[in-house]
Amino acid sequence: MKRLNLTSWKPKRGFWVCINEALKGLDTRGITLVFVDLEYIKRVKREIFGVEEGADVLTFVYDKVREVLVCPEFLKFDEVEVARRIIHGVLHALGYDHKIESKAGKMEEMENFAMEIFKRCYNTRYGKV
Numbered sequence: 001m002k003r004l005n006l007t008s009w010k011p012k013r014g015f016w017v018c019i020n021e022a023l024k025g026l027d028t029r030g031i032t033l034v035f036v037d038l039e040y041i042k043r044v045k046r047e048i049f050g051v052e053e054g055a056d057v058l059t060f061v062y063d064k065v066r067e068v069l070v071c072p073e074f075l076k077f078d079e080v081e082v083a084r085r086i087i088h089g090v091l092h093a094l095g096y097d098h099k100i101e102s103k104a105g106k107m108e109e110m111e112n113f114a115m116e117i118f119k120r121c122y123n124t125r126y127g128k129v
Contacts, residue, residue: 001028001031003034003035004033006035006036018117027094031067031090031094032067035072038073041074056070056071057069059092059093061092068090080119080122083122091111
């Protein structure tokens with residue numbers, strides 16, 4: 001998974017270790033994760049969806065491009081919530097969908113499992129979250 005940070009926010013050093021641990025076993029090749037600021041994500045929502053509001057995460061899949069935009073600012077820079085949205089967005093990029101009833105349970109199960117791994121890893125480094 002390729003990562004781009006278009007913001008000044010920097011997560012703690014072990015954050016990416018824990019994200020990688022949580023996503024282990026998922027084929028994240030070809031997914032680009034981009035941290036964006038609130039104004040950027042608002043502009044994207046306005047231009048693509050015609051909605052004038054912020055968002056925590058947006059996932060786009062087109063042709064062979066899979067992109068996950070995460071706005072740490074929208075999440076008050078809470079690393080656990082940012083991790084949850086990264087995992088959520090990556091699952092969407094891999095074809096999981098919580099809006100389709102027959103797929104919702106599997107996505108929720110995978111998201112919860114990955115978050116437990118993330119939290120265990122993160123707690124080991126930084127204390128209970």
